[in-house]
Amino acid sequence: xxxxxxxxxxxxxxxxxxxxxxxxxxxxxxxxxxxxxxxxxxxxxxxxxxxxxxxxxxxxxxxxxxxxxxxxxxxxxxxxxxxxxxxxxxxxxxxxxxxxxxxxxxxxxxxxxxxxxxxxxxxxxxxxxxxxxxxxxxxxxxxxxxxxxxxxxxxxxxxxxxxxxxxxxxxxxxxxxxxxxx
Ligand SMILES: [Zn+2]
Numbered sequence: 001x002x003x004x005x006x007x008x009x010x011x012x013x014x015x016x017x018x019x020x021x022x023x024x025x026x027x028x029x030x031x032x033x034x035x036x037x038x039x040x041x042x043x044x045x046x047x048x049x050x051x052x053x054x055x056x057x058x059x060x061x062x063x064x065x066x067x068x069x070x071x072x073x074x075x076x077x078x079x080x081x082x083x084x085x086x087x088x089x090x091x092x093x094x095x096x097x098x099x100x101x102x103x104x105x106x107x108x109x110x111x112x113x114x115x116x117x118x119x120x121x122x123x124x125x126x127x128x129x130x131x132x133x134x135x136x137x138x139x140x141x142x143x144x145x146x147x148x149x150x151x152x153x154x155x156x157x158x159x160x161x162x163x164x165x166x167x168x169x170x171x172x173x174x175x176x177x178x179x180x181x182x
Contacts, residue, residue, distance in 0.1 A: 030152055035058055069102075078123070
């Protein structure tokens with residue numbers, strides 16, 4: 001976006017990290033039953049969280065909002081660690097830079113609770129995250145034209161195969177606490 005007053009200061013690395021962060025939110029939202037309605041990344045003059053993910057929740061589904069939030073922080077941290085398991089301080093820096101995600105990770109006592117048990121799954125998901133991030137990074141106007149269909153395709157899902165995939169994710173150890181509690 002060509003600004004005049006607000007000239008874009010975001011580095012190429014920060015832009016790529018933002019694409020990875022948003023793509024990870026989107027992938028986990030879709031994998032756990034959400035309906036993705038927007039996946040965008042927009043360079044902004046200030047702030048590190050330049051992207052935006054929107055999804056709706058189908059009837060009868062409770063999405064694991066904390067896991068969707070953590071996926072973005074964790075994937076961005078893996079990216080910043082050149083693909084390796086990130087150091088704790090890297091995760092904390094991502095947490096501090098993303099107050100909306102931090103809010104989604106507060107437990108009932110108001111303490112940040114990281115769902116670290118999903119990290120092995122998120123590491124397995126990184127190739128898919130990078131595939132979506134690369135698509136997002138080169139998308140016209142920083143916006144995927146058909147976000148749900150595109151992200152579902154990367155996951156190997158048809159746009160209507162949610163219940164089947166949710167069942168297999170549950171069996172493979174995904175923490176779908178919302179569904180089980182519902
Ligand atoms: Zn985020």
